[in-house]
Amino acid sequence: MELQIYNTLSRKKELFEPISPNHVGLYVCGPTVYGDAHLGHARPAITFDVVYRYLEHCGYKVRYVRNITDVGHLENDADEGEDKIAKKARLEQLEPMEVVQYFSDRYHENMDQLNVCKPSIEPRASGHIIEQIEIIKKILDAGYAYLSEGSVYFDVEKYNKDHRYGVLSGRNIEEVLENTRQLAGQSEKKNGFDFALWKKANPEHIMRWPSPWGEGFPGWHLECSAMGCKYLGEEFDIHGGGLDLMFPHHESEIAQSIAANGKSPVHYWMHNNMITINGQKMGKSLGNFITLDQFFTGEHESLQQAYSAMTIRFFILQAHYRSTVDFSNEALLAAEKGMKRLMSAIETLPNVKASDTSEFNVAELKEKCYAAMNDDFNTPIVIAHLFDGLKAINAANDGKLKLTQEDLNELVAIYNTFIFDVLGLKEEASGENNELIDYLMDFILDIRKDARDKKDWSTSDKIRDELAKRNIVIKDSKDGSSWSLN
């Protein structure tokens, strides 16, 4: 079975066929770096990390471009407000690029924690001003943009006559033009719907570059067109991003590329859905977001405890990327426990004793996992199948089910492939990696063992209870006792 991808353009699943065999160009909208990443940012990062990982796993050579927006993203109205980065810089009395550096570093740290692969190229908007100016020239030459008060705007109405502005979002722009006309008023734009390609810089504006139209800075939508085109070509395979970017950001990207190159830039548009909190989208403007660092430390009033990066990752992968996911402590707790159980398969497998026959269809399990991934990256189904396999593994470990050595080896391969390579989960350190602590704990457990052997339960329980106070959990089993830090 071959890979099917849900294409926002056609609103249905399509067979994935790359432009050049064995190569995939993947572009994903990265963050605007003016604040800490929150749970909502983790969604596209993880979603497209899995897309990237799976494509690579399938043997494709993927060039994965994820940008950093460090200029041109304005507040409030897309073409009027203050630059987000510049505002932060002003508030913190920093150079804008200090803000960019700081939050880029923090973002990278969070991505590492989430085990998100680094993109092949991570371009910054401010490093591609020349490319953006070149595109604006092309669009002007084609007649789809106009100059106004030192700024350049995209002429949506003109474009819509020859092409269609709204192919991606399914919007009928004529209707919307009616509405915005009334609102536009004394704007320097012909039309409320037109968006800035180049914006003239006011005297107090710090981030500015020279251009044929005077000093200014590029519009937000343009950077992705410029960088996508530069590194992946005028046409490339997959463009990803959050559903909230579909309009106007991605819609405008398409318009810009068609206006400049005469080509629709992207074959497959993929959009991840939102994470909600109390049924509402988690977003910066609503102020209802929880940052990733807050999840990792548990320091937020809505959080009952800290949640590890892998818990967050597993939680997100347990839902399909095109569904909304509602955040709650209960859901996160469930994810945490479930993931630990699933991960235990990796540890159990080497201990299972082989039989000469098999009573579980390992090949079928493998097939089902691939089928799920091929069905538009259905990670929750993959996880469900892995849980089914876990049941068989546990049964075999208890001697209640037979598996041949060959099947056991295959299971190890399947679990390693899907859990680590494709889903991108990793083992988390269970506590401090400290030789002294290890030594002391071994020593303490040894004393406790002596007590237990003498049926000195009061000493044994005292040790257990005392350690529990510091979140050190003792687990007794047939083969002896072990400890872990919770």
Add this chain to the structure above:
RNA sequence: GGUCUCGUGGCCGAGCGGCUAGGCAGUGGUCUGCAAAACCAUCUACAGCGGUUCGAAUCCGCUCGAGACCUCCA
């Protein structure tokens, strides 16, 4: 107001015409000095009403409810 999505068992979430996922919690059990952990078993739901069909959670219509986009947001 316009465009579009969605309403699944205590909770989270798949499925998208028949074979009634999965996880967490709960309950029962195995193990254990006790406990924890672990393991096994178990709980049968698809907002409401009508229609299409041999058959619908799944298709169509209506009603109610929630959300997203239409201004920046992943």
